[in-house]
Amino acid sequence: MTYYLILIFNIVLKSLALIVPLLVGVAYLTLLERKVMASMQQRRGPNVVGIFGMLQAFADGLKLFVKETILPSSANTLIFILAPIITFLISLFVWAVIPFNYNSVFVDINIGVLFILAISSLGVYGIITSGWSSNSKWSFLGSLRSAAQMISYEVSIGIIILCVLLCSGSLNLSEIVESQRKVWYILPLFPLFVMFFISGLAETNRAPFDLPEAEAELVSGYSTEYSAMGFALFFLGEYANMILMSTTVTIYFLGGWLPPIDFIVFNFIPGFFWFGLKTTGVLFLFIWVRAAYPRYRYDQLMRLGWKVFLPFSLGWLLLISGILLGFDWLI
């Protein structure tokens, strides 16, 4: 009995050690976004709460926490309450298989890539159920758009990941990183990296693909009817998904925790530092894109997903498998 108790205590402690830094990271990601966008638009950004506005995110969180939760009278109450919880839980769930350093991972399963794909494909449910249960036209249209968009871009993301898997020969995330010791996959697979990054933007509903939000036409889409903690959970889930997408970019293309070159000084720096540095770089790209580009029209977005990315990634899959087979490099 004590064995099981110790096991459960261990699991709880480990999950807390994963979740609490993630939430702090989300808080500071919002601050980073506001600061970076402010300096790109030659403004100051938040600088009042705390030094350099460091406590701004927590002030926002406190504001959302003490606000009143409003339940629309014609909403489907159970699903309306469950939807943000599902979104938030799913965005936390995937972090169990992400390796931060050599051997520092919560569970090291040999189908880690499939696990990430499977769980992140569930993120659609939180959005589509929230839009339906709010019983409002704006929310419903926003959620339908968002769901169609996420499903479309998952296809090309899956095929791009297949290319990475062909090169690494394993579905285990740690082994994918270790297989990039000679060269990061961003060099041989650069077009795939660009496509994966853009698909990631669309998958996380970020600008320039933030059609579901579209405050000009849809009054912020599926989260129109949500206030206080419901909205906060959606927000947290969305930003956690953003961080997750940049960590997957890091793992698949930027060599995870590996230093850029096998140099003695670089090897002294611990792996998780490199991992965090690369992830932050990709996150900066996410924010940069938001500040630089206008929003896509919906038919353009669908065209990009189905008529450009899907054929292109399929062609790359054939090319890579042909090269690997021809030179007998398949692992």
Add this chain to the structure above:
Amino acid sequence: MFAENIFFFFFSFLSIIFSFFVIISKNPVHSILSLILVFFNAAGLLIVLGAEFLAMLFIIVYVGAVAVLFLFVIMMLNVKVTNLTASVYRYLPISCVFGSIFFLQFLMFLYLDLVSVNTNYLYLLDNNFINEWTVSLAPVTNIVVLGQLLYTYYSYLFIISGVILLVSMLGAISLTLHRRNDIKKQFIHKQIERDFNSSIVWKY
């Protein structure tokens, strides 16, 4: 073994409960959501069996794609909440037929399983014993086994299933494809081809 049994009973119990909910709930959206939970529990059962690759495929294909489309269609159709009590007995005969067929199948499986065991080799049936030495001798993942079987022994069946999928995809596309000429279309290559000299024309 103890934990495996607990998980097996947990998942199978929940899947039975939620499949009841699929049938009895009056709102079609609720029944789709409970169908998704049934899929989840089936995936959990597959993980307990040790087929984690199939479990993940189950979640990706059924929960991530098929059920989303179901949900889409049902939400868009705006189905009214139906009164179930009137039509329950209409479908009773056909459900009895299907139920008895499944029951017979279960009986056949049970009959095949209930062969007497030579007690001298009972230790071979102990799952722990078999697992330990085979796994430590030759660790093979799910995907390797599936690939080795699919591309060798079952290659014909594999190709045939691929052709069936292709034909169904073509059928779906040809059913829904109809070209309209009265809509405005954006040709991106034409927009890029335009240069400064030909774009502004002085007309008088």
